[in-house]
Amino acid sequence: MLQIEDLHVNYGGIRALKGVSIEVGEKEIVSLLGSNGAGKSTTIRAISGLVSAQSGDIRFEGKSIKGLAPHKIQRLGLVHIPEGRKVFANLTIRENLMMGAYYVREKSRLSKLFDGVYEMFPVLESRSQQLAGTLSGGEQQMLAIGRALMSQPRLLMMDEPSLGLAPLVAADVFRIIEKIRIEGVTIFLIEQNANAALRIADYAFLLENGVISLEGPGYELLMNPKVRQAYLGGVTEET
Amino acid sequence: MDYSFALQQLVYGLTVGCLYGLLAIGYTMVYGVLRLINFAHGDLLMVSAYAGFFGIVIFQIPWPVSFAGAIILTALLGILIDRGAYKPIRKSPRINALITAIGVSFLLENLGLVIIGGRPKSFPMPDVFAGSILLGAVNIPALSIWILVITLVLLAVCLVVVRKTRIGMAMRALSRDMETVMLMGVDKDRVISFTFALGSALAAAGGIMWCMKYPAVEPFMGVIPGLKAFVAAVLGGIGNVTGAALGGLILGLAEVLIVAIEPDWSGYRDAVAFFLMIIILLTRPTGIMGEQLPD
Ligand SMILES: Nc1ncnc2c1ncn2[C@@H]1O[C@H](COP(=O)(O)OP(=O)(O)OP(=O)(O)O)[C@@H](O)[C@H]1O
Numbered sequence A: 001m002l003q004i005e006d007l008h009v010n011y012g013g014i015r016a017l018k019g020v021s022i023e024v025g026e027k028e029i030v031s032l033l034g035s036n037g038a039g040k041s042t043t044i045r046a047i048s049g050l051v052s053a054q055s056g057d058i059r060f061e062g063k064s065i066k067g068l069a070p071h072k073i074q075r076l077g078l079v080h081i082p083e084g085r086k087v088f089a090n091l092t093i094r095e096n097l098m099m100g101a102y103y104v105r106e107k108s109r110l111s112k113l114f115d116g117v118y119e120m121f122p123v124l125e126s127r128s129q130q131l132a133g134t135l136s137g138g139e140q141q142m143l144a145i146g147r148a149l150m151s152q153p154r155l156l157m158m159d160e161p162s163l164g165l166a167p168l169v170a171a172d173v174f175r176i177i178e179k180i181r182i183e184g185v186t187i188f189l190i191e192q193n194a195n196a197a198l199r200i201a202d203y204a205f206l207l208e209n210g211v212i213s214l215e216g217p218g219y220e221l222l223m224n225p226k227v228r229q230a231y232l233g234g235v236t237e238e239t
Numbered sequence B: 001m002d003y004s005f006a007l008q009q010l011v012y013g014l015t016v017g018c019l020y021g022l023l024a025i026g027y028t029m030v031y032g033v034l035r036l037i038n039f040a041h042g043d044l045l046m047v048s049a050y051a052g053f054f055g056i057v058i059f060q061i062p063w064p065v066s067f068a069g070a071i072i073l074t075a076l077l078g079i080l081i082d083r084g085a086y087k088p089i090r091k092s093p094r095i096n097a098l099i100t101a102i103g104v105s106f107l108l109e110n111l112g113l114v115i116i117g118g119r120p121k122s123f124p125m126p127d128v129f130a131g132s133i134l135l136g137a138v139n140i141p142a143l144s145i146w147i148l149v150i151t152l153v154l155l156a157v158c159l160v161v162v163r164k165t166r167i168g169m170a171m172r173a174l175s176r177d178m179e180t181v182m183l184m185g186v187d188k189d190r191v192i193s194f195t196f197a198l199g200s201a202l203a204a205a206g207g208i209m210w211c212m213k214y215p216a217v218e219p220f221m222g223v224i225p226g227l228k229a230f231v232a233a234v235l236g237g238i239g240n241v242t243g244a245a246l247g248g249l250i251l252g253l254a255e256v257l258i259v260a261i262e263p264d265w266s267g268y269r270d271a272v273a274f275f276l277m278i279i280i281l282l283t284r285p286t287g288i289m290g291e292q293l294p295d
């Protein structure tokens, strides 16, 4: 569904990505892991058109999307939830969700989308008229996910959705991700929480200093000694 | 101080204040979405005044059509300025945009000078706006009532657009986070164009009313009102539409107050704005209605 081939991205003199190739298959959960500064966000930002790639290609459903404007890429169904949630703090929760469905004019379709999101996140409905800035970090993440779902994504890209959340809330987020996949949405998940991410991932990539150093099915990486050592703190027992 | 004299000054202050306010709204809206002080904004007042003047005097088009045409033309020019001058440097440092804005302002003024000439032209006033009402000893020009009503209506329209419509929602979102707006699939340039069109249309309406009040059209007529409107926008809290209107009114009233208190100071009227600006920047830099900036 999504193919990234030999992607190079530079920021001025800094080479952030040095030939990254990733493939995401339809209806899969694919994880991209890596430590701070590995280039995870750069990868996702290149896909959604926020940063431009020096070379390489990005194809979505067979067509190259490299060089397209971000809003055009989004409207193909490739929806990006940015790092740090980025809810519009000065808009109400309902308006935030509306932003996700900006071009949906049909009232009935819009209300169906709202119903779907409110069903998944009841807290958003009860507080729909409040400013998004009043939500807690966890609730803001739910709003960011809900807002992305309003766009009816075909492929949902999430940049560290569990960042800064308490373990229980983070667990909720991962449950929701699985639920979204069951509804038929492909997921490209960036995480530092390797344990949780690998558990739900069909396939995963490990990014180090701008290159993919390891890839394989989620459970395989979970068992990989190198991954355990570097990203799972060497913990061996299952939780 | 004489009671009716005070009221008379109040009427005058409100009228000028409304005009500053109308112009300030455009400043504030563009600043809100782009963080750009569009210094060419004041000159739009001049463009619309000329357009209205040519419509009525040269082409003999009925005034309502001329005025509507002038407003539409100015709105389109606002879009053109953004697309032509600001969009190509959207990603450059803010200072580049600021310098460009000053350049656009000079360009418009000098185009006016070259094409139309520097001699002030007298602006025709349609009969509906003429005349006045005598209330006791206070003389209220019909134009003042028109200006007040039109300003309030346009302010209300603006507030509804910004608060209740989809495009207004996008404008508010854009003012916080342009990147995430793009990630919503929204074409930000369309939202920006709309903002320029709306702000420019208000400036155009203000320009026409300005010319009926001070009926001399010349290429630099937008400079002082533009500066004052900028002060009004800062006063009200730049980025805030209601604040801009309020800032305009306060400025207008402050200007007449100074003359009312001491007629000899009338020469300093234009200094009031800048004095107020210094005070506000020292005491409350985010303006009367501006929110405290998070960053
Ligand atoms: N706008 C930028 N300008 C210059 N360098 C940048 C920019 N954005 C990222 N970088 C650099 O590119 C590299 C990769 O950054 P990136 O944000 O992709 O990492 P990341 O894997 O997402 O890290 P984190 O887990 O901290 O979010 C880093 O060295 C970073 O400093």
Ligand SMILES: [Mg+2]
Pocket: A040, A041, A042, A083, A159
């Ligand atoms: Mg990152």
